[in-house]
Amino acid sequence: MAEVLDLKKSMMFYPDRISREMLSDKPEMRIALMCLEAGQELKPHTAPLRLMMFCVEGRGIFTVGEEEFEADGKTAILCDPMVPHGFKASLGERLVVMAVVTPVD
Numbered sequence: 001m002a003e004v005l006d007l008k009k010s011m012m013f014y015p016d017r018i019s020r021e022m023l024s025d026k027p028e029m030r031i032a033l034m035c036l037e038a039g040q041e042l043k044p045h046t047a048p049l050r051l052m053m054f055c056v057e058g059r060g061i062f063t064v065g066e067e068e069f070e071a072d073g074k075t076a077i078l079c080d081p082m083v084p085h086g087f088k089a090s091l092g093e094r095l096v097v098m099a100v101v102t103p104v105d
Helices: none
Strands: 020-026 030-036 041-045 049-064 069-070 073-078 085-089 096-102
Touching: 030 041, 030 049, 030 085, 069 085, 085 096
Parallel strands: none
Antiparallel strands: 020 030, 030 096, 041 085, 049 069, 049 073, 049 085, 049 096
């Protein structure tokens, strides 16, 4: 069975907070879409899951552990469980990130 996720329809931006839309929530994989206005930030946090942060569009600074990466559209950043991770939209640019998480074996 196929499931089509239309990211453009799910993209919403708010001036005072990050938009978070759960696109798929299944035991084997969760997919969320986060939309940030320029300068907004999802502060580093940990989770007991494997994670892929996929930069759909825009530009931002992604944090994984002690490392920071500047990434733009079509870039994927992988993160192991319990490693702090987060991201911030660059000044002057919106950022759209699709997060895909899977349970740890």
